[in-house]
Amino acid sequence: MAIAKKSVIWGLFAAGGTLTAFVFPALIALFLLVATGNVPEGLQFGQFHAFASSWLGKACLFIVLFLSLWHAAHRLRVVAHDFGIRKDALVASAVYTVAAIGSVLTAFYLIGIG
Amino acid sequence: MSRQPYIRPMSKTTWYMRNKRYKVYVMRELTSFLVAFYSFLTIIALAALASDSPDRWNAFLASQQGTGMTIFHALALVYFLFYQTFPWFKLAPKAMPVYLGEKKLADSYIIIGHYVAWVIVSAFIFWLAGVI
Amino acid sequence: MNTRQLELEVMRYDPEKDEAPWFQTYTVPCNEDWVILDAINYVKDNLDTTLAYRWSCHMMVCGSCGMMINGEPSLTCKTFIRDLPDKVRVEPLENFPIERDLVVVLDDVMQKLHKVQPYIIRKDDPPPQDKEYIQSRGALAKFKQLTMCINCMCCYAACPQYGLDNNFIGPAALALAHRYNKDSRDQGKSDRLDILADHDGVWECSFVGACSEVCPKHVDPAAAIQQMKIDGAVEFWKQKMGIPGDKS
Numbered sequence: 001m002a003i004a005k006k007s008v009i010w011g012l013f014a015a016g017g018t019l020t021a022f023v024f025p026a027l028i029a030l031f032l033l034v035a036t037g038n039v040p041e042g043l044q045f046g047q048f049h050a051f052a053s054s055w056l057g058k059a060c061l062f063i064v065l066f067l068s069l070w071h072a073a074h075r076l077r078v079v080a081h082d083f084g085i086r087k088d089a090l091v092a093s094a095v096y097t098v099a100a101i102g103s104v105l106t107a108f109y110l111i112g113i114g
Numbered sequence: 115m116s117r118q119p120y121i122r123p124m125s126k127t128t129w130y131m132r133n134k135r136y137k138v139y140v141m142r143e144l145t146s147f148l149v150a151f152y153s154f155l156t157i158i159a160l161a162a163l164a165s166d167s168p169d170r171w172n173a174f175l176a177s178q179q180g181t182g183m184t185i186f187h188a189l190a191l192v193y194f195l196f197y198q199t200f201p202w203f204k205l206a207p208k209a210m211p212v213y214l215g216e217k218k219l220a221d222s223y224i225i226i227g228h229y230v231a232w233v234i235v236s237a238f239i240f241w242l243a244g245v246i
Numbered sequence: 247m248n249t250r251q252l253e254l255e256v257m258r259y260d261p262e263k264d265e266a267p268w269f270q271t272y273t274v275p276c277n278e279d280w281v282i283l284d285a286i287n288y289v290k291d292n293l294d295t296t297l298a299y300r301w302s303c304h305m306m307v308c309g310s311c312g313m314m315i316n317g318e319p320s321l322t323c324k325t326f327i328r329d330l331p332d333k334v335r336v337e338p339l340e341n342f343p344i345e346r347d348l349v350v351v352l353d354d355v356m357q358k359l360h361k362v363q364p365y366i367i368r369k370d371d372p373p374p375q376d377k378e379y380i381q382s383r384g385a386l387a388k389f390k391q392l393t394m395c396i397n398c399m400c401c402y403a404a405c406p407q408y409g410l411d412n413n414f415i416g417p418a419a420l421a422l423a424h425r426y427n428k429d430s431r432d433q434g435k436s437d438r439l440d441i442l443a444d445h446d447g448v449w450e451c452s453f454v455g456a457c458s459e460v461c462p463k464h465v466d467p468a469a470a471i472q473q474m475k476i477d478g479a480v481e482f483w484k485q486k487m488g489i490p491g492d493k494s
Contacts (some may be wrong), residue, residue: 006443006445006449006481007443007449007475007478007479007481007482008170008479010449010475010479011479011480013477014161014476014479016149017202018202020149020198021198021199021202021203021232022199022231022232022235022236023239024148024149024152024194024198024199025149025191025194025195025199025232025236026235026236027152027156027239028148028175028187028190028191028194028238029153029187029191029236030239030240030245031152031155031178031183031187031239032184032187032188032191032237034175034178034179035178035179035180035184035187036179036185037179038157039175040243040244040245041243041244042173042242042243042244042245043243043244044244045168045171045172046168046242048163048171049163049166049168049171051242052160058129061156061160065153065156065157066207068152068153069150069153069155071149072146072147072148072149072150072153073150075143075146075149076146076147077151078141078143078452079144079146082130082140082143082222082406082410082452083126083412084125084126084127084194086126086414101219102153102154102157105157105159105161106157108164109161109163110160110164110166112164112166113160113163113166114166116261116262117261117345118261118262119261119343119345119351119375120259120261120266120267120342120343120344121343121344122267122340122344124341124409124410126410129406129409129410130406132317133318135454135455135456135459136406136456139455139456142273150349153389157320202299205455205472206451208458208468208469208472208473209465209469209472209473209475209476210473211388211469211473213384213387213388215383215384215387216383216384218363232310246268
């Protein structure tokens, strides 16, 4: 059922794209801030650990990472195609497997916090 | 009169160099590497956090500091904004046309709406992180 | 009236004589208010009667004269020479096989236009013969832009995904399908979605957006395709959850 698979994958891609467009600039800005040595209070162990221990925090972090991973995976599949790598089935398996691994790791670490 | 249609070859690997429009498209699509990169960097952060050890977390934070990282994140931020976020907002009205009677709602309303939502979401994230 | 000397570099190809296409240069004295089609007609009338190309209405409604002008898919009757430099490269539409000179083989796209079932599909009984379908202006507004397509195929020339894999059903065919899906008189959306949501349908589109940028009639096929992707995704979940398919 190629139809079914592609619409689900595209749906994840579109949701992920919308989410990353809104959320990632702030996320990158936070990494930038940390890189300059100014770690804001919310990212100090106490507060961030507390946030990531709460179920709301876990849910938010999981959704963001899950959708971003799948968005990136699908897009990289298209990029490979655009750059002349025609073994689509192989590329698709590779990128979606990595996204799946990322999702599992995310869940694993989130559950392990607190 | 015999037919012999001629098929012009198209390079599968360098076709996007043909004009500006295609080059911009490829630059846009390459932001997917950034999405993957920051996703995995965040997962690594969560791994450090999952140890429940302040020392490990602080070690992670320390590993993220430096001039090299600063420049990288600054460039990544600019690239991401101009080749993912802003183009995404600009294209959003195409996917969601809104009709009020006979007239279509002007694209600019939808685009501005996205910018406003983006500012609010970013402000919320910064507030959560204790930046503001 | 001022004249301008334009140097036209025109792609030639004679299937009976040539191994591959080549360029022939013509110097054309043009009136300043000419379109490039006028210059090509001048060549045909005065310089080289062997040049083969398509054109008809000369007013952007027939869709016959699509060509690459300096690498950009355009209608030659809409491209004013005042917007062009003195050297103009004229080539047949990209991504299509060349039949001869500036004439391309359009069979593939013609077949695709048929494939999307571009006609009103009714599931209900039709209205009585002495009545018409009632359609408000608001309902018409939703798809009117999509009816403007003149099948010039500039969008296919611009689309790199079609160039990379011509199994892709392509912008004009998809915009045409969407035109019927959005028509309040039509009830065939789920029928069409089977073709559109297929392997070489909407999902092949990566939203480059070139099609909409080159469209001379502002049909905006890129927008139509994105809306159909959403439709396809929503329709999938509706079917999964047992919600009956859309009637319109």
